[in-house]
Amino acid sequence: MVTKKRHTGGRFHIRNKYPVMVAVTFLVYIFAFVFMVSFAVMAGPSITAQGNTVATVPNVTGTQAQISYTTTSIENSYVNLGPLILVNNDNSCEIDGVNLTPLYENSNGTYMVADYDVSINSAVLQYVNNLFGDFHQLVGDNDIFVNSAYRSKEIQESIYNTEMQSRADGEMANTGEEFVAKPGYxxxxxxxxxxxxxxxxxxxxxxxxxxxxxxxxxxNCSKYGFVVRYPETKAQVTGYGFEPWHFRYVGEPHAVYMTQNDLCLEEYITLIKTHTVDMPLYITDLSLNKWVVYYAPAESGNTTRISIPSDREYQISGNNVDGFIVTFKI
Ligand SMILES: [Zn+2]
Known part of the structure; x- marks a missing residue:
């Protein structure tokens, strides 16, 4: 009886091993699935298919924001356009001041402007007014004087020639760090x-x-989308000595990121190239808005296909080197 009982017991266990194994396998699958989903969320967007894609990204409140992507086609000549173009001694400026607006007539009266000829990209005007408007509110009347903004290649040429003549005459030391750019640069x-x-x-x-x-x-200029383009510590990278007077508009999220991470535009453009749509750069601006930024290399031929969010406003800027930068708020 004892043997039989043991035998029965053995059979009982053998008979019930199958449901146990099924349950264990099921749990392993559940665990693997949860792990993969968690990993995907931590890693940011995951592209699920070609064409329309869906990505899940964490937003500032901790809940998940869904971003669906589609693609657009852009002319490669647009690499030279937009607020993130890198212009320096190695990368000439291929545009001649697009969408300019005169600062004198459009200023909010909280700063002085040299003359009627001082013009700036019309998209930048409101940020100039906001910057100096807030500064005026803070300190009252002041001596801010915008002496130059857009300069044509011809005007730059005359400034450059005057500078070179001064150096030749020994009136100004040639420090090796440029203060006056070559015409076109x-x-x-x-x-x-x-x-x-x-x-x-x-x-x-x-x-x-x-x-x-x-x-x-x-x-505080980064809050308004500006950076001090030639910081004291970046002369080796920018090729320019410290110019505390020269401000460049790049847009708020970019200006904030560059400032917080101590990057000049050369370094920032290089950094963005490591962030494609699969692994974008997330930026939280000073108003706690969250931004997605990524790079798309220019393809050979006349056009480049770029992933863009299908249901959000976005901006595509050329980098003036070899590709495009997509920026949008989530
Ligand atoms: Zn300047």
Missing amino acids: SEHQAGYSFDLSLMDDDGVITQYAGEDKYSWINQ
């Missing part, structure tokens, strides 16, 4: 930059150093 030609001076009540104009009360402008 100046950021001013793009229309996204401006230079500041100070003009006192007697009309005396002095160099802007971004010091004392004016340091607020240099420290």
